[in-house]
Structure formats: structure tokens, C-alpha cells
Amino acid sequence: MPLALFALAISAFGIGTTEFIINGLLPDLAADFDVTIPVAGLLVSGYALGVAVGGPPLTMLGSRLSRKNMLLALMVLFIAGNLLSALAPSYGVLMVGRFLAAFAHGAYFGVGSVVAADLVAPQKRASAIALMFTGLTLANVLGVPVGTWIGQAFGWRATFWVVVVIGVAGLIGVLALVPRQPRPTGGVLRELATFRKGSVWLALLMTVFGFAPVFAVITFIAPMMTEVGGFSSATVPVVMALFGVGLVVGNLVGGRFADRAVMPAIYGSVGLLTVLAVVLAVVAGNQVAFVVVITLFGVAGFATVPPLQTRVLDAASGAPMLASAANIGAFNVGNAIGSFAAGLTIDAGLGYVAPAWTAALLGVVGIAMAGLAALQARRTLVPAG
Numbered sequence: 001m002p003l004a005l006f007a008l009a010i011s012a013f014g015i016g017t018t019e020f021i022i023n024g025l026l027p028d029l030a031a032d033f034d035v036t037i038p039v040a041g042l043l044v045s046g047y048a049l050g051v052a053v054g055g056p057p058l059t060m061l062g063s064r065l066s067r068k069n070m071l072l073a074l075m076v077l078f079i080a081g082n083l084l085s086a087l088a089p090s091y092g093v094l095m096v097g098r099f100l101a102a103f104a105h106g107a108y109f110g111v112g113s114v115v116a117a118d119l120v121a122p123q124k125r126a127s128a129i130a131l132m133f134t135g136l137t138l139a140n141v142l143g144v145p146v147g148t149w150i151g152q153a154f155g156w157r158a159t160f161w162v163v164v165v166i167g168v169a170g171l172i173g174v175l176a177l178v179p180r181q182p183r184p185t186g187g188v189l190r191e192l193a194t195f196r197k198g199s200v201w202l203a204l205l206m207t208v209f210g211f212a213p214v215f216a217v218i219t220f221i222a223p224m225m226t227e228v229g230g231f232s233s234a235t236v237p238v239v240m241a242l243f244g245v246g247l248v249v250g251n252l253v254g255g256r257f258a259d260r261a262v263m264p265a266i267y268g269s270v271g272l273l274t275v276l277a278v279v280l281a282v283v284a285g286n287q288v289a290f291v292v293v294i295t296l297f298g299v300a301g302f303a304t305v306p307p308l309q310t311r312v313l314d315a316a317s318g319a320p321m322l323a324s325a326a327n328i329g330a331f332n333v334g335n336a337i338g339s340f341a342a343g344l345t346i347d348a349g350l351g352y353v354a355p356a357w358t359a360a361l362l363g364v365v366g367i368a369m370a371g372l373a374a375l376q377a378r379r380t381l382v383p384a385g
Helices: 003-033 037-061 067-087 091-118 122-154 156-177 187-196 198-218 221-228 233-260 262-283 287-303 305-315 320-347 354-380
Strands: none
Touching (some): 003 037, 003 091, 003 122, 003 156, 003 233, 037 091, 067 156, 091 122, 091 305, 122 233, 122 287, 187 198, 187 320, 198 262, 198 305, 198 320, 198 354, 233 262, 233 287, 233 305
């Protein structure tokens, strides 16, 4: 694989750390700003909505830039958002900082997916995308547990300062290793025209509901562990690291399967994710079973990513950059729906196991969307993988 893919993974590591780190810091943030756990959880939803709202417009604004310059500009914005978060004097300012960083997130992974796919042979596109997203999954293995420990030991602001340093390293990596590519041809109108295709919209809906179960669970994983499973707060980073290992494995496995057949990979990964959500709800009070299932849940969760991202590139062939960014937004709309719906169940007094049941219901919707997409593909002769 080209070294440029590893440069993309470095930035993805920083972005993934800032996205997921809130999950481990929710109790500290809630106490510091004197808000409830569900309100603190809105920092997850706010970030996800920022990705969804910011990715496509930024991609359109940068359509006249070379893809490398676009990636560099996005990393500068990402660093600025995390600086603001580190210095935030209030919950509202922290939300603004998260929102700025999220704007960069959506466009970065959208453009980066196109760059990654173009760097390799067509039959290896899903694996190349998976390698870039490995940085995101490694953030859960290394960035989030270490960041959670730093936050617990030195305060949550210290965690955001570390993320700033990672962002600078990612900026340097892109500058040094990603080759310059010609400006995209066809302009904004050509990219927008791809959204006339029903297959693109169905691919986006698959992503929204196929990935929503992941955040329905992991947003509230810390209180689920401590309040239901009886874990100590000190064990939260350890279990989150195991969950992160599952994400890394699932991402790479998902890329391999998607290179062979995209739609079967989607059915398999989303189906397994749904089943595991049910199992998690049943065994949440058993510590050993919880650890095993949450690790497998991580495997299934990120096994969905390469096939879902590849599917939207297939559906939007010829003008993929904006659709790719929109699909990153779709992942994060799913994140927002998952975390928000799970938070509602907690507010309704259904307990901290309720997010797992919410995840299972969302997974069923995701499978239904995949079925509709496959049916539409057969009717219009769009390759479904």
C-alpha cells in the first residue's frame, strides 16, 4: 500500500480521538459544567451533526483546490476547533469548538476516501479506504483510552491539548507524504448532479441506520458499565481499549469482504451488529460476558464502514467527492440519531441497558434500507457489489 495511505491514517487518528474521547470523559464534563449525563452526551450528538452539516458545503467550497491542499486546509480547521475546546470557559463554547472540529471531519474523510481509492487498483479500493479508517479505529485502541486516562489524571482540558498536538502531526504527515493530485474536473454542478440518483440516497440511508447502533451503545458505555455491570470507573478505559481493538479488526475484515462483494458485506456486518446489541442488553450485568460482547460489537460496528463507504462511491461513480463527504455526514447523522435516541430512553427512566435495545431496533432499520437498496439496484441495473 502507498505511504500516502499511512499519512491519511495519521490525521484520521487525531480526528477519531477527538470524536470518540467525549465518551470516556462524560462524567467529568458533566460535573465540571454542572449538567446531567444526557446533556453532556449532546456533545457527541453536536459533533455528529457538525460533521453532517459541515462536510458537504466545505467540500463544495474546496472543489477548486487540489485534493492535497483541501486536506491541509481541513487539518488547520480541525486544530483550531480543538484549541477552542481546550480553552472553553463554558459548555456552550466547548460545543462550538466541537462543532468546528466536526466541520473538518466530514470533508476530510470524504476527500480522503476518494484520494485513498485513487491510489490503488480498483479491486483494492475498499481495503485502501479501510487502511485510512484504521487511524480512526486505532484512536479507540490508543487515543481514547490514553486520552481518558489523561483526562481523569490531569483534567479533561489536557486531553484536548494532546489532540491538538496529534492534529499538528497529522498536518505534517499530509504535507510530507500525500502526493499532489490535479484539481477535480467537472466542478460543483457535476458533483451535485449525482444526487439525482436514487441509488445514492439509498446508500446514504443505509449508512445512517446501519451505523446508528454503534453510537447508541458507545455514547453511554461508561454509565452502562458502572451502573449496570458494576465496573469501577478505572476499568472504563481498559474496556474501551478492547472495544477499540474490535474496531480495528472489524475495519480491516470489512475491507477484505467488501473488496469481494459489497452488499453481502453490508448485510453480514449490520446483521451481526443487530444481534450483538440484543445479546449485550441481555448480558449487561455479567462483567465477563459484557467485555466479550462489547469487543465483538466493535468488530461488527466497524466492519460496516468500508462496504458502506465503497457502496456510495459505486453509486456516485464519475462524481464521487461530494457524495463521499455526504456519506461521512450520513455516518454522523447515524451517530446523532443513535446517541440521541439512546439518551431519550435513559431520560424516560428505562435504565442504562435501554441503549442496547435501541441499537437493535436501529439495526433492523439498517438491514431494511440495505434490502431496499439492493432491490432498487436490480431494477436500475446499478451494480450492487
